[in-house]
Amino acid sequence: xxxxxxVENEIFFAGVKxxxxxxxxxxxxxxxxxxLGEDLDEAISKAYADIEKISFTDAYYRKDIxxxxxxx
Numbered sequence: 001x002x003x004x005x006x007v008e009n010e011i012f013f014a015g016v017k018x019x020x021x022x023x024x025x026x027x028x029x030x031x032x033x034x035x036l037g038e039d040l041d042e043a044i045s046k047a048y049a050d051i052e053k054i055s056f057t058d059a060y061y062r063k064d065i066x067x068x069x070x071x072x
Contacts, residue, residue, distance in 0.1 A: 001025065006053040009035035009046055025056050040066055 001023045004011065015028040031054065035046035044066040051061050 001054065001056040003053040003055055007033065007050045009033060009050050011050075030056070030059075040069060044070075 001016070004023065010033070012032040012034065013023070013030075014032065015026045015030045016023050017026045018024075033047050033050050033054075035043050035050065037043035037046055047065060
């Protein structure tokens with residue numbers, strides 16, 4: 001996994017293991033990125049900005065984070 005030190009908000013680890021001073025994916029849901037903002041839109045933007053900093057093989061993430069709570 002690369003880019004974790006660049007993240008400015010909270011990361012919660014799930015399917016991750018530490019090996020030889022590195023974090024490695026260990027299957028399933030791997031990370032949760034959590035961010036706060038002045039409003040929901042800002043929090044979502046901050047979370048996605050941090051998600052873009054993280055990379056690992058076969059990484060993917062939801063594109064609908066927080067949208068359930070945004071009024072059209």
